[in-house]
Amino acid sequence: MAKTNKLPFDKAGGVIAQxxxxxxxxxxxxxxxxxxxxxxLMQRHWTPKGPVGFGVRQAQQEIPCSRTLALKVFGELIEAGFIALEDESLFCSRTHSKTRTWRLTWLPCWNNRPPTNDWEKRQVSISTGPFSIPESGSQVSNMDH
Known part of the structure; x- marks a missing residue:
C-alpha cells in the first residue's frame, strides 16, 4: 500500500518550489x-497557460525599491538568462493598458514546451568576498593572493 505524503505544504495558497x-x-x-x-515574486504568477505579467511598478512596490533599481533588476535577470521578454508593455489612457510579459526560463512554457534554462548557457564568474566561484561552481580561495 502506498504512503500518502504528509508534508505540511500549504494546500490553500500553493507552494513555490525552485x-x-x-x-x-x-x-x-x-x-x-x-x-x-x-x-x-515572478514565479508566484507563473502558470503553464501563458507568460507571466509583471511590471516595473509592481516590482517597485513588492521588492520594494526605486524605479531605477527595478529596471536594473529586470535587466540583470535578462542578462543572466533567467527571464526573457515575451511582449512589451502598452499604456494608453483611452484603451486598456497591459503590462510586460515574461517567460521564466527555468519553468515549462505554454503549449507543453520544456524549460530552456538559458541561465545554464551563460558564462559567469562571481566573486563573493574572499572566495571566487568559477563557472564550474568549485570554490577557490583568494586569500593567498
Whole structure:
C-alpha cells in the first residue's frame, strides 16, 4: 500500500518550489539580493497557460525599491538568462493598458514546451568576498593572493 505524503505544504495558497541545481548555480549566486527576490515574486504568477505579467511598478512596490533599481533588476535577470521578454508593455489612457510579459526560463512554457534554462548557457564568474566561484561552481580561495 502506498504512503500518502504528509508534508505540511500549504494546500490553500500553493507552494513555490525552485530547482536546487538553479539555486546553487554560479548564475543564481551572482545575482543581487533584489534579483533573487524578483525571481520568486515572478514565479508566484507563473502558470503553464501563458507568460507571466509583471511590471516595473509592481516590482517597485513588492521588492520594494526605486524605479531605477527595478529596471536594473529586470535587466540583470535578462542578462543572466533567467527571464526573457515575451511582449512589451502598452499604456494608453483611452484603451486598456497591459503590462510586460515574461517567460521564466527555468519553468515549462505554454503549449507543453520544456524549460530552456538559458541561465545554464551563460558564462559567469562571481566573486563573493574572499572566495571566487568559477563557472564550474568549485570554490577557490583568494586569500593567498
Amino acid at each position: 530547482q536546487r541545481r538553479m539555486l546553487c548555480s554560479p548564475a543564481y549566486l551572482g545575482l543581487s539580493a533584489q534579483a533573487k527576490v524578483l525571481i520568486t
